[in-house]
Amino acid sequence: MHSASAGLEHLLFPELVEGPVTLTNAKGVYSHSLAEYCLTAASWFAKDLPRMRRQQAAANWEPYEVEELRGKTLGIIGYGDIGQACGRLAKAFRMRVVALRRRVELSEEERAAGVVEKIFPPDQLHALMAESDYVVMATPYTPATHRMVDGPAIAAMRPHGVFINLGRGKCVDEPALVEALQSGRIRGAALDVFDTEPLPADSPLWGLDNVLLSPHCADKTKEFQFESLGFFLDNMGCFLAGEPLANVCDKSNGY
Structure with missing residues (x-):
């Protein structure tokens, strides 16, 4: 599972935190x-x-x-x-x-x-x-x-x-x-x-x-949209190839 933002608080429901699913985020893009x-x-x-x-x-x-x-x-x-x-x-x-x-x-x-x-x-x-x-x-x-x-x-x-x-x-x-x-x-x-x-x-x-x-838009640039999608696609390629993923989150710590 991937978060398109750096923040994870909207995703950390108990089943995900306690389960085996790997969670990544868009840290660095913004x-x-x-x-x-x-x-x-x-x-x-x-x-x-x-x-x-x-x-x-x-x-x-x-x-x-x-x-x-x-x-x-x-x-x-x-x-x-x-x-x-x-x-x-x-x-x-x-x-x-x-x-x-x-x-x-x-x-x-x-x-x-x-x-x-x-x-x-x-x-x-x-x-x-x-x-x-x-x-x-x-x-x-x-x-x-x-x-x-x-x-x-x-x-x-x-x-x-x-x-x-x-x-x-x-x-x-x-x-x-x-x-x-x-x-x-x-x-x-x-x-x-x-x-x-x-x-x-x-x-x-x-x-x-x-x-x-400002209305939570400090990072809402054209560049971040392309970079965020590009990061996800690169990580998806790593996942499909069985290679290590970038930005793997610590679900117990929340980031």
Whole structure:
């Protein structure tokens, strides 16, 4: 069985998890487009693009100071394929990259790439949040990541911090995030995924000026459609030939 997305939560019914059927997913197909979204979102806040648009609409010539991403810290929650793609692009912007995952040791390949400076274990999430100017959520949804970013974790963020969610909405305590955004406790958020999708019309997120929303389309590119199909066909060829499959998932862990 193959999942056309990287996420598996919609497929992991008990009979599949406990049975012998091999499950693969499309990990890697979406990573670059999601990384582009991450850096676009960071630039949205660093350059205050909403203000540019407001001044343009008002024909208002009023120069103002913007920020550089260079030297800022990107904290990546979930340093898998998507997280690593975000890190590579951030490094191209000369950002500092830290990350959180279960395995804290860097592989030889990761050391040679020189992208990530430090890996935090899951029990140090608050430390990563406090050290980062921009935080990107790039984890799959599993029981272990359910509302992983909760009120205390959000409270650990820097006042100028920006939260970016590319993973799954249910990995975040959305009411706690809304409260932090409404109160100005954090600078802003860029959200492509939500606890309930489509996002209800009465969600307070729609009306917040410090939020960039997109309807779960950060990876909806023409390229991914061809790459996803191509990956499936290549894997099907391996299956028919009795060769090892790519992206075999650990059903018990949910990814």
